[in-house]
Amino acid sequence: MKLVILDRNGTINVHREDFVKSDIEWTPLPGALEAVARLNHAGWHVVVASNQSGLGRGLFDMASLNAMHAKMHKMLAAVGGRVDAVFYCPHSPDEGCECRKPAPGLFRQIGDRYGIDLKDVPTAGDSLRDLQAGAAAGCEPHLLPHRHGCGLPRRRSAAPRIPGEHPGSREPRRLCRFLACARSAGCIAGGCLMAFIRSVLHALWMLVTVVPWGIIMCVSSLWKRGIPLYWMAEQWLSWAIGGARVLLGIRTRVTGMENLPTDQLAGAVLLVKHQSTLETFLMPTLMPHPLAFVFKKELIYVPFFGWAMARLDMIHIDRSQRAQAFNKVVNQGRKLLAQGIWIIMFPEGTRIPRGQKGTYKSGGTRLACETGVPVIPVAVTSAKVWPRKAFIKRPGVVDVSIGPAIPSVGRKPDELMREVEAWIESEMRRLDPEAYRDSLPLPQVPQEVR
Numbered sequence: 318m319k320l321v322i323l324d325r326n327g328t329i330n331v332h333r334e335d336f337v338k339s340d341i342e343w344t345p346l347p348g349a350l351e352a353v354a355r356l357n358h359a360g361w362h363v364v365v366a367s368n369q370s371g372l373g374r375g376l377f378d379m380a381s382l383n384a385m386h387a388k389m390h391k392m393l394a395a396v397g398g399r400v401d402a403v404f405y406c407p408h409s410p411d412e413g414c415e416c417r418k419p420a421p422g423l424f425r426q427i428g429d430r431y432g433i434d435l436k437d438v439p440t441a442g443d444s445l446r447d448l449q450a451g452a453a454a455g456c457e458p459h460l461l462p463h464r465h466g467c468g469l470p471r472r473r474s475a476a477p478r479i480p481g482e483h484p485g486s487r488e489p490r491r492l493c494r495f496l497a498c499a500r501s502a503g504c505i506a507g508g509c510l511m512a513f514i515r516s517v518l519h520a521l522w523m524l525v526t527v528v529p530w531g532i533i534m535c536v537s538s539l540w541k542r543g544i545p546l547y548w549m550a551e552q553w554l555s556w557a558i559g560g561a562r563v564l565l566g567i568r569t570r571v572t573g574m575e576n577l578p579t580d581q582l583a584g585a586v587l588l589v590k591h592q593s594t595l596e597t598f599l600m601p602t603l604m605p606h607p608l609a610f611v612f613k614k615e616l617i618y619v620p621f622f623g624w625a626m627a628r629l630d631m632i633h634i635d636r637s638q639r640a641q642a643f644n645k646v647v648n649q650g651r652k653l654l655a656q657g658i659w660i661i662m663f664p665e666g667t668r669i670p671r672g673q674k675g676t677y678k679s680g681g682t683r684l685a686c687e688t689g690v691p692v693i694p695v696a697v698t699s700a701k702v703w704p705r706k707a708f709i710k711r712p713g714v715v716d717v718s719i720g721p722a723i724p725s726v727g728r729k730p731d732e733l734m735r736e737v738e739a740w741i742e743s744e745m746r747r748l749d750p751e752a753y754r755d756s757l758p759l760p761q762v763p764q765e766v767r
Contacts (some may be wrong), residue, residue: 327346526553570716614635718744
């Protein structure tokens with residue numbers, strides 16, 4: 318088992334002389350969460366060992382401590398990282414316990430919990446007592462330079478040093494500090510650097526293929542339109558997904574295909590969980606019917622890709638004109654659905670970080686109710702491997718779960734969307750429980766809505 322033990326205050330989050338006493342005061346250090354994620358993606362299990370004498374001093378209670386850690390877990394999940402467990406000492410310094418660092422009690426608890434010998438297990442912290450506790454338990458200690466960061470004052474005393482630390486490296490970016498620890502654990506060569514190289518290769522693959530594809534699409538549109546042109550466009554999306562499989566190691570696992578309508582002219586509105594760009598490319602390659610995306614019109618001005626999209630039967634809208642925009646969606650949507658083209662929409666409106674839920678807007682269910690076609694909810698766990706707005710992608714499996722078609726006839730758009738939301742979010746928790754372990758329970762859908 319590849320295990321690394323980290324301190325918390327001054328290592329993952331900003332240290333405060335007056336103690337971090339609430340989730341509001343808990344602020345991650347720049348780059349720290351992303352660095353934890355890089356350790357995770359290189360195969361390392363991250364555990365926190367932290368003195369929390371604020372409990373013993375009466376400065377905060379367990380509910381406040383749990384809220385801090387829930388915030389940490391949630392923010393880590395948003396960048397694709399996780400901490401397996403948090404071990405903490407609740408005692409004040411004068412209680413003389415065995416778990417307060419520099420005593421090694423917390424580390425021994427970790428060794429007992431995981432059933433491993435801590436000899437040479439890397440540990441990182443920002444103070445001498447972190448190193449002393451780790452060394453006493455047999456760990457390999459690594460000092461992260463000064464503990465305050467983010468503009469807070471340093472201590473006047475010189476920070477302790479360990480062999481191999483260079484005084485000139487004491488700059489405040491925590492990402493660099495974590496990468497120093499990761500190098501000692503073999504992370505860079507084993508995972509992070511390779512993920513970066515793979516991501517660069519995939520970006521180049523998409524770039525060198527989208528240019529000729531966009532030109533071919535624009536030229537072909539002079540004599541070819543509609544569904545035949547759509548399947549030409551789908552070919553490039555297949556190349557992009559195939560490149561992700563070969564170059565990035567991203568695989569897809571699809572369930573629920575039997576829930577899709579089988580009639581050639583049957584209409585449907587797909588309402589899809591949106592975590593990254595991946596599902597935008599992936600969904601047309603999975604569906605047996607052509608899809609029409611509803612998207613903001615600015616995208617059609619993107620060179621090559623947007624130019625090609627403008628030639629397809631899509632619904633591009635001006636978001637500044639809400640009433641006219643929805644009327645356009647209904648009018649164009651009705652025509653496209655009559656041709657057997659399915660409408661695909663992302664009800665949250667934008668890409669949502671892993672483990673989080675956006676606001677579900679009822680535009681998709683309003684369209685379904687206006688046209689009388691069913692809605693099909695789809696859950697996608699793409700952020701596990703392709704985080705929101707991230708350049709570096711990770712190998713892994715993306716689960717796509719297609720839910721049962723929900724009739725729209727006689728339904729109200731808002732209540733129909735609540736049912737869609739409940740299905741998607743409960744399915745996301747089933748498919749990716751690690752990302753949602755600290756989330757609030759989902760509200761129950763009233764029985765008459767189901």
